[in-house]
Structures are given as C-alpha cells and as structure tokens.
Amino acid sequence: MHPQNVWQALSGPRYLLSSWPWRSAGYLLSGAAAGVVVLVPVTLAVVLGSALSLVAVGLPLLALTALTGLPVGAMERARLRLMGRAALPGPHRRPAEPGLWSWLTFRYREPATWREFAYALLLATVLWPLDALALAACVAVPLSLMSTPAVMHVYGNGEEARVVKEWTVTGRPEAVAVAAVGLVLLALGGYFLGPLAGARAALTRLLILDRDDGPGDRVTELTRSRMRLVDAFEAERRRIERDLHDGAQQRIVALTMTLGLARLDAPPGPLADQLTKAHQEAGQALAELRELIHGIHPKVLADYGLEAAVCDAADRSATPVDLDLALPGRFPEAVEAAAYFVVREALANIAKHSGASRAEVSGGHAAGRLFLEIRDDGRGGARTGGGTGLTGLADRVSVLDGRLALSSPTGGPTLLRVEIPCEWTDRSA
Numbered sequence: 001m002h003p004q005n006v007w008q009a010l011s012g013p014r015y016l017l018s019s020w021p022w023r024s025a026g027y028l029l030s031g032a033a034a035g036v037v038v039l040v041p042v043t044l045a046v047v048l049g050s051a052l053s054l055v056a057v058g059l060p061l062l063a064l065t066a067l068t069g070l071p072v073g074a075m076e077r078a079r080l081r082l083m084g085r086a087a088l089p090g091p092h093r094r095p096a097e098p099g100l101w102s103w104l105t106f107r108y109r110e111p112a113t114w115r116e117f118a119y120a121l122l123l124a125t126v127l128w129p130l131d132a133l134a135l136a137a138c139v140a141v142p143l144s145l146m147s148t149p150a151v152m153h154v155y156g157n158g159e160e161a162r163v164v165k166e167w168t169v170t171g172r173p174e175a176v177a178v179a180a181v182g183l184v185l186l187a188l189g190g191y192f193l194g195p196l197a198g199a200r201a202a203l204t205r206l207l208i209l210d211r212d213d214g215p216g217d218r219v220t221e222l223t224r225s226r227m228r229l230v231d232a233f234e235a236e237r238r239r240i241e242r243d244l245h246d247g248a249q250q251r252i253v254a255l256t257m258t259l260g261l262a263r264l265d266a267p268p269g270p271l272a273d274q275l276t277k278a279h280q281e282a283g284q285a286l287a288e289l290r291e292l293i294h295g296i297h298p299k300v301l302a303d304y305g306l307e308a309a310v311c312d313a314a315d316r317s318a319t320p321v322d323l324d325l326a327l328p329g330r331f332p333e334a335v336e337a338a339a340y341f342v343v344r345e346a347l348a349n350i351a352k353h354s355g356a357s358r359a360e361v362s363g364g365h366a367a368g369r370l371f372l373e374i375r376d377d378g379r380g381g382a383r384t385g386g387g388t389g390l391t392g393l394a395d396r397v398s399v400l401d402g403r404l405a406l407s408s409p410t411g412g413p414t415l416l417r418v419e420i421p422c423e424w425t426d427r428s429a
Contacts (some may be wrong), residue, residue: 021190023196025139027082031200033351034075035128042124053112069116072123073208083201091115091209114209119207121261127200134196138189143181149175203342209409218279252289256282294418298340305329310372313344317359319376324362327422338400339363339372342393346374354378354414370418380412389399 015021042065045342049062070092077090095102107113134223143165152161152175168177233252293363301309307327315319330336343361350359356378365373383406394404402420 005156015188015194016190020194023082023084024193025135027079027197028135028193028200030079031123032081032128032131032135033132033147034072034079038072038120038253039067039124039128042120051148055417063108066117069113069118069120070107072114072120073116075207076119076204078121080204083197119204123356124206127203131200134193138192138196139186142182142186142189143366144181148178148182148347178388184309229309248289252282252286256286301336301340302333306331306339308345309336309340313340315360317347319356319359320353321347322358322360324360326364327370329365331365332425333420335370335400335420335422338393338396338402339370339418339420340378342397342404342416343372343374345393347414349382350374350376350378350414353382354380354412356412356414365424367422368423369419376414378414379410379411380408380414381410382406382408382414 045065045068047066049059074090079392088318092107092110095106148161148163148169149172154170155161161168161175163178169178178405259275259279262270263279266272266275291297298309298312300312305327307325311323312382314323331339346357347361350356354376356376359374359376361372361374363370365371397404397418399418400420400422402418405417406415407417408414
C-alpha cells in the first residue's frame, strides 16, 4: 500500500473495521521476526569470517556474506504485498554468460546487490527493534491492560493483579477500568500502526527496489537482448538450411534420378514424353531449391567463412566483379552473416538496377572493425529505401552496433560501405 493510501484509509470513518490495522500489525510483526532471523546468520558469518581471515579461509566467507542481501531483498519484496502492493519485480538483471562464476561476478558488480546487503544489515540492527517497539507500544501494552480482569481471576484469586509488571490493581471495578483504558489505547494504537507501517514500507521500497541506475544499464541489456535475438535468428536460418539440404533436396535428387532411369527404360511414345517432362520439372525444382537454400544461409559461409562466401557471391553475380579482400580468419557468425547478405543484396541491386558494366568488392579488418565496400560504375541514384532491401540490412547491421553508408549521386559511381565492430574468433576457417 502506498503511504498516500494509508492516509486516505485513516481519514475514513471505518478505518478500525477495515483490514488495514491488522495488515499493518502483520507487516511490522513479520519485519521483527525477519530481522531476528537475519541477525543470526549475518552475525555468525561476520564473526567467523573475521576470525578465520587470518588463515585466508574467512575471506571467501566474508565475500559470500554480501550475498545474504539477495534472499532478504526477495523476502522484503514479498512482504510488501501485505501493504497492498502487487508482486514487485526484482532489480537484478540476468548475466550475459551462463555459469556460477559469471553469476557471481555479475552480482558483485551490481549496485542492487550492495543496496540489498546494506538493507539486510539495517534490518538486522535497527529496523527490527523499531518494529518490535512499535508493536509493543500499540498492541502488546493495550492487550496486556485489557487482560487485567482475566489475570486477576486466574492468578490473583479475584483480588489483585499486576499490570504490565509496574503496579498492582485491587478489586474488580479497578480491573475493569484498566481493561477499558487498554481498549481505548488499542484503538488509538491502530491509528498509529497504519502510518508507521506505511513509512516502514516506503523506506523498504526506497532501499531495495530498482531505482534505475541510469540509461546505460538498460541500453546494455537491450543491446544484449537484441544480440541474442540475432544469434537465435541465425541459428534458425542454419537449421532450416540444414533440414532442406539434408531432407527435401536429397528426396528431389532421388526423384530426379528415378525419373531419369524410368525415361530411359520407357519405350518411345506418350509415356516417355511425360516422363521426360516430369524429369525436367524435377530438375528445375531441384535448381530452385538449391538457390533457395543458398539464399537462406549458404553452406560455404558456414564452412569456409566470409571471404569464401563473398567470392562465391561474386561468381554468381550477373555483373563482373573484381575482388580485393584481406579476410584470412573467421568472425562471429552473426557478423559474417550480416556482412555477406549486405554484399549479396548489393550485387543483386547492381545487376537489376544500376546498368553497371563492372563492380568491385573490397574489404578487410582494422582497428577492431570489419569493413566492406561495394562499388559499381553504373548510373547511380540508389537509395536505401524504395524496395532495394538495404533498409532491413541496415537495421540488421545496426543491431551489431555497425554502420551502413550509401553514396550514389546521379550519374554514378555508387559506393556502399559497411562497418561492424568485431574481433577474430578461434573458429577454424
């Protein structure tokens, strides 16, 4: 429950009949209990870690003590639901790499980890005694006063009773008067519990919930998620290419061979003509399927790398292409795929739209960046939009933090340059 809602509830005439006094008491009671539970292991870990640090055994224990804030933070976010809040998301982000070591190093670098650890120390030393004191003043003392007649009857033979161990009442009328005072104090305590619990919940929210450590972390996480999507997309393309190559293509090859043999065995006539036509159609379907497979993810790119794939694309181009490449190694798969499809789309556009007599593809790797340039001597006037297919490729390159630039004045020449930051990988070429 937000503190503003606490005050709104307090201003209503039916506050004491609502659930908020009991929720507030439950929130403070659970906070006191949680503080005691946290105090014991934190104290033991600090004492043992400090004592054993002389033999270097305690240093890892002290380091792990900082992680006690993680379960405490999760518990506190769950306890906030007592104050009317919905389920609250945690401030922790997922590490980029799997594994325990990656998780530990990522957590120790997160500000949220240290905020939750500081809160755990505050809960174990300061907050839980305050929670207990508030409950004692607003609930325990009034209930003790209200129980005075019962205590007198059970333990004082109906003659006397000790009130909160401070004074003695004698006689039933005095005991009833004390109980009435306790009832009034309990009602007043209910009005105090709401603001106290609301302020306590606001402090918890301030200390342990995500306060947005700045746009940098969110931009980093967004970039990583986009990279994961690109990697998943490339993996799916490779899977489709492999399934088509090993499945449908092999079946069509077998079908073509069967039709060819059947055509040779068939006597001249209508049946032989139909078999010949079917054999030609199967051959054409096989050629189209191979071209489709090559367009999805060329096998030469996966097996031999970017330079070999660009050379293959140049050989397939309808426009003669000169090559000047210095790419002896391998790059990350997403980088190779993006660069290859930029070259492939550029060569397709040159053949369809530029009227060029010759094209040139050059490229290399310098200063941590892969760069490729595609030139032609055509009529120019090219744009990244207009159905050329370069717009989608530019978006794909930008996901990899790269740039795609096009210079194509009317009359030519046209120059397309792509740069993608990357480093060599240890994949075999």
